[in-house]
Amino acid sequence: MKIALNHKSPIPLHIQAEELLRKMIKDPQFQNGKLLPNEVDLANQLAISRTTLRQALNKLVYEGLLIRKKGVGTKVADAMISSKSVNWLSFSQEMKARGIPIRNFELHVSWIYPEEVIANFFNIKTDQKILKLERLRGRPEGPFVYFVSYFHPRTGLTGEEDFKRPLYDILEKDHNIITELSKEEISAKGADKFIAAKLETEPGSPILFRKRFVYDQAERPVEYNLGYYKADSFVYSVESRRS
Amino acid sequence: MKIALNHKSPIPLHIQAEELLRKMIKDPQFQNGKLLPNEVDLANQLAISRTTLRQALNKLVYEGLLIRKKGVGTKVADAMISSKSVNWLSFSQEMKARGIPIRNFELHVSWIYPEEVIANFFNIKTDQKILKLERLRGRPEGPFVYFVSYFHPRTGLTGEEDFKRPLYDILEKDHNIITELSKEEISAKGADKFIAAKLETEPGSPILFRKRFVYDQAERPVEYNLGYYKADSFVYSVESRRS
DNA sequence: TAAAACATTATGTTTGTACATATGTATGAA
DNA sequence: TTCATACATATGTACAAACATAATGTTTTA
Secondary structure: OOOOOOOOOOOOHHHHHHHHHHHHHHOHHHOOOOEOOOHHHHHHHHOOOHHHHHHHHHHHHHOOOEEEEOOOEEEEOOOOOOOOHHHHHHHHHHHHHOOOOOOOEEEEEEEEOOOHHHHHHHOOOOOOOEEEEEEEEEOOOOOEEEEEEEEEOOOOOOOOOOOOOOHHHHHHHHHOOOEEEEEEEEEEEEOOHHHHHHOOOOOOOEEEEEEEEEEEOOOOEEEEEEEEEEOOOEEEEEEEEOO | OOOOOOOOOOOOHHHHHHHHHHHHHHOHHHOOOOEOOOHHHHHHHHOOOHHHHHHHHHHHHHOOOEEEEOOOEEEEOOOOEEEEEEOOHHHHHHHHHHOOOOOOEEEEEEEEOOOHHHHHHHOOOOOOOEEEEEEEEEOOOOOEEEEEEEEEOOOOOOOOOOOOOOHHHHHHHHHOOOEEEEEEEEEEEEOOHHHHHHOOOOOOOEEEEEEEEEEEOOOOEEEEEEEEEEOOOOOEEEEEEOO
16 A cells, blocks of 8 residues: 655645545455554654644544544444445444434433334334334524434343433444444325424424334344434435446 | 633533534524634634634534635535435336336426526526426326426437337437436425426425436436425335445 | 552644635726 | 736644543552
8 A cells, every 4th residue: 555645746635644544444454443553653654744644534533434542543433344435424424423412402212112013123022112212303503303213122222321422333332233234215294293393393394204224234123213304404315326 | 602611621622612613603693604703813712722723613514514615714504404325226217117108197398498507507508498308197096196307408308209218218229328327315395386286286285306417427417307206105215235 | 369550552632833725805007 | 997916814734742631551569
């Protein structure tokens, strides 16, 4: 791997460093939780300041590609990222976003008897309680714009978790569950009374509705969730290419 | 608004600054595209260095809450949440589906002057006419469930085509245009009068709205289209996988 | 032997400084 | 009037340096 930057190039050094880091992430050498070179050494090797290096690192950490730990080091977040990382990005970002302590939100945890659809998905019976997390969200400056319910079977979360941390993080670190696949169904519907009240709108007003099935690496069901997004405040972007 | 930070607090200054900025964002004072105080002044006012301030600003910029422009300033972004994902299946499926000869449908062909968005996409001027195809569709036994407008520039279809054949087929065989990439934006909205009339429903009733940009292999714009799907009659499926 | 104290390592926080570059505005000549 | 120039303004990039703090490893001590 070329481990040098072009200081003459009009492309900013932190951008070049970012690109290089993205390549390093793909390198098998840094895959299985192995640590990247420490910041000071790497900065020296690239002949840039630590500040500039951190500018690049921060971006990838924010995207969830790298994980830093004070006193330990920086490692690649997940074991297998390849060329189509765009695909996963949004998914993990949303995963990550779930735990971000944003002002306008409520989190409600409860144990419920699952509906048949959910019980079927988790391969359990309807008399086995599962965990339900409900969260109402909005932009810091605005009104609430979406409401999501997450459902988890007993094999996943225990309900005792400290939900200050990202859900995704809890699943991965505490329960060793790596989410891998997501199947979503997107549709429009009119708000029912419950949702209308939550999102402070009229019953019948247009809602973007999303059903999501999440599986782990062995295709075992990990999570089922339902999202209700207020119209005109959410756009779902899809990019598809003929392969 | 309290415009000071606690330098004694164990909470890092850039976190405190971030919190303060989130409050500022909510303030009507900075709403309609009005600029925030410039970085140097703000940093002085908060008695922190510009670097530390920028650490906080960067986070909000990354979250899409703030927009910075070199030489101009920093302003609060308009409220709009977006998410990205990828899928292949639905694209080719719908391509194919377009041409299926279903009973209940209407096809309307006309030449129109494009709106600015469309002209921009096709890289033409608004005084150059383009082809517009409108189609209303439903199941043979049921009501109409969706309405789509397809827009094509003069470099594509001529309007003389026999639209009995699949659109997709005509493009490929007669004009040698191979569609390759599609970018879509999916959202929910209330039906306006026109759409409500077409789909035989009430104005304001929930509609799944899809905007689609289609490109060929050289990433040249090929088609722009708008789809209106009656709620509860259409589900959009997306499957995303970690690499 | 196990707990406590210390040392090492790597990231986290913060400052000050300097120059580059894009944008908008005021100035002045053709 | 119009175009080019110069200047002011605000963000963008980059460096060096210092100290704080968390995790881990190592040594000392009870």
